[in-house]
Structure formats: C-alpha cells, structure tokens
Amino acid sequence: MWTKTKQCMSSDQLLHELVLQAETDFNHDRRSEPRYPFFRHVWVRVDGHSFSAFTREISTSAIGLLHNMKLPLQEVEISVAEKQQALRARIERCEACGEGWYLSGGTFVGIDA
Numbered sequence: 001m002w003t004k005t006k007q008c009m010s011s012d013q014l015l016h017e018l019v020l021q022a023e024t025d026f027n028h029d030r031r032s033e034p035r036y037p038f039f040r041h042v043w044v045r046v047d048g049h050s051f052s053a054f055t056r057e058i059s060t061s062a063i064g065l066l067h068n069m070k071l072p073l074q075e076v077e078i079s080v081a082e083k084q085q086a087l088r089a090r091i092e093r094c095e096a097c098g099e100g101w102y103l104s105g106g107t108f109v110g111i112d113a
Contacts, residue, residue, distance in 0.1 A: 035059040045077040045086070055080070056103070061111065063089055065104045070094055075109055087111070 009017070038058040043050045044067065053067035063078065065071075071094045079086040089106030097103050 033059045033061060035062070035064075038063075041081040043079045043081070044071065045079070046071060046074070053078075060108075062105060062107050063087075065106065066097075067102055067104065068100050070096075070102055071104050076106065078106070 035057045036059070038055050040055045042053050042055055042065070044053045044065065045051075051067060051069050053065050056064035056066050058064070065078075071091045073091050073094065075088060075090050077086045078089055088109040090109055091104050091106045094102055094104040
C-alpha cells in the first residue's frame with residue numbers, strides 16, 4: 001500500500017532499476033559452463049513424494065527450478081512432463097523468492113558432462 005510519505009517511481013525508473021539488477025546478477029554469475037533458458041513443467045520426487053515445479057534453465061551439468069515448496073539439500077529425481085526417463089540431481093541451493101515460491105539449483109548426478 002502506498003502512503004503519502006513514499007515517493008512513487010516512474011515506470012521508466014522502475015524498468016531501469018530492474019535491468020540494472022539483472023545485469024548485476026548476470027555479471028556476478030561465476031558459472032563457466034553455458035546454460036540455456038528452459039521453461040518446462042516437471043515433477044520433483046523427494047522422499048517418496050512428487051511435487052509440481054518448473055525448470056528455469058539447464059546446462060550439461062545443472063538445472064535451475066522454480067517451485068512452491070522448500071526443497072531439502074539432497075538428491076532428488078526430476079521428471080520432465082513429456083519424457084519417460086527421469087534425471088537425478090543434488091539440490092545445492094534453495095532460496096525463497098516471495099509469495100511462497102522458491103528458486104533452487106541442482107547438479108546432475110550420474111551424468112558425464
């Protein structure tokens with residue numbers, strides 16, 4: 001809720017701020033391996049339970065996910081909706097990103113990159 005004490009920023013200012021943040025995040029990325037945007041529905045299986053999630057990006061050794069539950073930092077199984085075979089990944093990080101959503105990153109297990 002906006003109050004009279006808060007200064008509203010213009011759409012141009014907001015867009016500029018968001019682009020600067022994206023550029024900063026991009027420039028601080030320490031990964032040396034190319035990754036690609038990859039938005040797909042997936043199922044994440046952990047401790048005998050399956051959860052719906054979405055991929056964000058993929059490389060030959062890792063995957064980024066978006067989901068609405070906190071994932072434990074352990075090995076999970078990821079099934080892409082239209083594929084029969086699942087991939088195993090070790091969740092290396094899981095961070096809240098607001099409104100009950102989480103971003104996580106996992107490294108593939110048993111894949112020779």
